Amino acid sequence: MPATVLAGDIRDLRVWRSPDYTRVVIDLGSRVEYSVFVLDNPHRVVIDVNDSRMLADVARVDLVDSPVRSVRSAVRNQRDTRIVLDMDGPVNPSSFTLPPNDEFGDRLVVDLYDLGAESPARPAEIAPSSPAERQTVSSSSQRNIVVAIDAGHGGDDPGAIGFDGRIREKDVALAISRAVFERLRGIPGYEPVMIRQGDYYVRLQQRPQLARQNRADIFLSIHADSFSTSRAEGVTVYALSQTIAEDENIRRVAEKENSADLLGGVSGDTSLKNFEDDLALTLLDLSMAWSIEQSVAAGSYILNAIGSVARLRRDVPQQGNLWVLRSPDIPSLLIETGYLSNPREARLLTSADYQRRLADAIVQGVMNYFYERPPEGTLVAWQKANNQGPDRQYVVQRGDSLSLIAQRHNVNMAQLRAANNLRGDIVQLGQTLTIPGGGPMPVVSAPPTVSEHTISRGETLSGIAERYRVSLSRLREANDLRSDTIRIGQVLQIPAF
Template sequence: MGKSMRMRAQAVGVGVLLMALALDVFAASQVKSVRLWRAPDNTRLVFDLSGPVQHSLFTLAAPNRLVIDVNGAQLATRLDQLSLSNTPITGVRSAQRTPNDLRVVIDLSAPVTPKSFSLAPNQQYGDRLVIDLYDQGADTAPSLPPTTIADNPAVPVSPTQPAPKLTPPPPPGSKRDIVVAIDAGHGGEDPGALGPKGQHEKNVTLAIAKELQRQISQEKGFRGELVRSGDYFIPLRKRTEIARKKGADLFVSIHADAAPSRSAFGASVFALSDRGATSETARWLADNENRSDLIGGVGSVSLDDKDRMLAGVLLDLSMTASLSSSLNVGQKVLSNVGRVTPLHKRRVEQAGFMVLKSPDIPSILVETGFISNHNESQKLASASHQQALARAITGGVKQFFQQSPPPGTYIAWLRDQGKIAAGPREHIVSSGESLALIAQRYQVGLTALRSANSLKNDTVKVGQVLQIPATALAAQP
């Protein structure tokens, strides 16, 4: 080969190499934006990416810093516009170490425990890199693979998000308040449904939840507790754990519905489905960590020292009672809500939503309306309508607990003293219940129960509404 031909071959080789490098640079993922949220004891950073990346991180001291190396990425956004108030982050800076390798340095005012994971695209977002910075002393459980919200597959979550600071229930023997845990749906990087004018469900639900907490706490003998108090995300199963640790007697999750058809309208109330209850009972029995938890609210029962059969019976009884109460309070809330806004369905619906799966806490999910509907989205954003919805939910909750107050509560004491009328009681039959079991639960005689409902025999159907007479337990016929 002549000298000129060798030179041309070398030039071609260099050209191919340069082209390959250019293509490699072109193929690098873009960091399109960075989002930040503060939770009670952690800070979450989400890097929105145009494609998948590899990453690693390490911490440095004196001064405290977190270094994140993102391989296969280029920065295509600004980092100096993040709101860092009330976080341990004092600054965020970056450098492109190579055309394909990005380094992000987070300056910290205090040491943190970092955890990170990548998320694949879903219906709302593309690829993401999530960095959780836990404050020192926060409950940072061992990392688990990222999971997906069971009743909203579009929204991935971290299972290790810690709970807000918890207030333990008062000691037994006191006339304690009835505790209502109020869960504002979505939050943080999960906006929920979007309204026609860009309203975020997470903001609407938080506003209604705060108003509901205010109104419930104004009622003597009741206390409202927020599951989340700001714009941050809490994994679904963690929400029920927070309610349990707060000693909740009732769990109310607030949402705003959406549908492809903008004409869909109306509020709904959901309780757990029978199928969801069965699968959750099985999960608790299979999970050793859950078995060491308590069930039964104030009169809690530990499953840790029970054999599998007894634990299964206790769980089944607890879940059945919880579901029955959920349907009962749900119907009262639905009736009250129907006085202030149109209803989508006139009976309590049942579904396997994750936040409804407590075996020991009656739980309902209130869809306050369709945020995808133009008229309802405007109402849901209105403070006056939010107050009206909160009053309706509060009214339903009060009616339920005045009829069936938990033992040891101030409301139970008032009823026992004859200072409040128990009023007519209703029971919605759930799967697995018999008339005899219902009579025993409410301490009424079978004959009185049959008579109050004009029953010719002891056959009852799922969903049937029974009137519970105010009669002391009589001798069984």
């Protein structure tokens, strides 16, 4: 598979392990012509880079957790470089080149997909449980609410870089995601699933698919921002925009034969390809409208909870065109947790304490949303119907006192002492406390206004009401409108529910 011309220096070689493939990134001085092939007995991958010099020390490449045993390189034909990867087992290579970006120059990427049973050990982290396993998790017959946590970027994609040139978004996103996972794991009725569990890249299209495979009830993509000035700050929450959703639905119907898309919101596990185009589009529009409405509502609860620990850039969810949010059947949000270009926020975002507080707030928002709108058949729906909040587990952190914990969880001191057989008010760092549910879980009310719409040419108030599926009178009321006259550029508040 020869590619384009020009001579190149090989400046670095990096290896990232994903659950089912290994990514090898070769940093180049310019575009190169190259070829990739495999050899058996023993298993090797050979990468020939024409007209190039090896400047990297390949013996020192970090190969931990990867099926690459060693890397060697040699000069070939006096002007080409041959790179040989000694492998633990057979792989199927797939390669492509990437143009320079802010962070890196030209790159050659070789993805080595595992073949057969000889795949290497995965990173020692918690694997998402399969749907079959999950049914035994809850002691009652009520199912758990599955929360898919997607740490943005990863592996060769560092995401935004901090003000100091060192802090990387992929690390911050993974740390906060893990904190969300840990927090949710202790809450009966919830089951967190990590979409990315380590420092590797997962393709954008694959992220919502993994959420769907795990039958997620909500998808949260965790990111951090960066901007050209250090002043920008605050949390932003995004849901998919309605306009993008409409274009996306048309595309999905056109490709429905090859798509694994499900219509979860309206028809359970029905696949799109079982329907005629017209009907498929209608069902998809309905499902997507449901998904966006739920996303915006969940986003409001999450922002409301985050507001007590962080600054908010916008206090209502924003709607945008983001790949990972395009599920028609799973409410999906992207949370920009702050600006790494802002030294104050960057320091907070890299502190374990702040990551935990942020994660706790995200989880609180998720719980408030699901307590308000529990999916049928879940333990949370049962708890709500029976007027019970869930018992929760809490691990005592540095600086906690019993009264602080009671206050934070909205329970009184006597209840908290009784639930944990405590005589006094002394708690130890690292001690696990049961936070009694008892009465209904306190629900923090979400702000009633959840999105904004800027009027473009040709739009009418009734058209906008229809698009967002709110009544004309609610829309007038939310915007203090006496008549239905609107002007181009005017910003309307769209009430959610």
